[in-house]
Amino acid sequence: MIIVTAALKGGVGKTTTSVYLAALASSNRRTSTLIDADPQGSAADWIAESEDEQLNRIEIAEAPTERLLNKALDKVPPEGIGIVDMPPSHERLLNKALERARIVIIPTRVGGVETPRVKAVMELVPDGVPAGLVICSARTYTRSYQDAMQQYAQEGIPVWGTIPERVSITAGPTGPLAADGLESYKKVWRKILAAARS
Ligand SMILES: Nc1ncnc2c1ncn2[C@@H]1O[C@H](COP(=O)(O)OP(=O)(O)OP(=O)(O)O)[C@@H](O)[C@H]1O
Ligand SMILES: [Mg+2]
Secondary structure (H helix, E strand, C coil), X not given: CEEEECCCCCXXXXXXXXXXXXXXXXXXXXXXXXXXXXXXXXXXXXXXXXXXXXXXXXXXXXXXXXXXXXXXHHHCCCXXXXXXXXXXXXXHHHHHHHHCCCEEEEEECCCCCHHHHHXXXXXXXXXXXXXXXXXXEECCCXXXXXXXXXXXXXXXXXXXEEEECCHHHHCHHHCCCCHHHHHHHHHHHHHHHHHHHC
């Protein structure tokens, strides 16, 4: 199963989402591969540098070009899970990844400019491929969060989870995965599994 973490915008939470989901995907005796398509290699560095044992079982493949991406995707066994962390603003590479996706995760933040960006990514997702939003670093108690959720609901845009803003999540490789971060991403993971079964 190939899961693509897709956003055209920088700094929305793609890498954080990819790493947490890879950690959840690799528990229960399953292994997962985190395919880092961002030349910055932040996901690869995170896995390499972190001492969190939940990240031990994750295979990492650095694949910042079309050729390397296809190669890395070919290596994911049919029963395995590959999670692709995309770079920002590289639409051509994103389209290549989306062609191979079983599930698409769209990280986003709350804010007026975000909704059109989310829609732009949704338009790139091939027909029939399930896609859901993850609202990252959210201040769930704010009016703007409530309004954004209401708007997504009205427009029928699926939100698969909200990850609250937490300093412990910002720690990245310098600290363990945050317990409440894992709790929130677990809900997203369940949505992914449900979408994959349908
Ligand atoms: N739930 C959260 N709470 C607090 N900080 C968060 C949360 N999620 C992400 N962040 C922080 O937001 C910043 C951007 O996150 P991340 O690197 O995951 O985004 P990205 O989309 O991969 O960025 P880029 O486009 O540069 O690859 C990071 O500093 C990260 O620690
Ligand atoms: Mg990133």
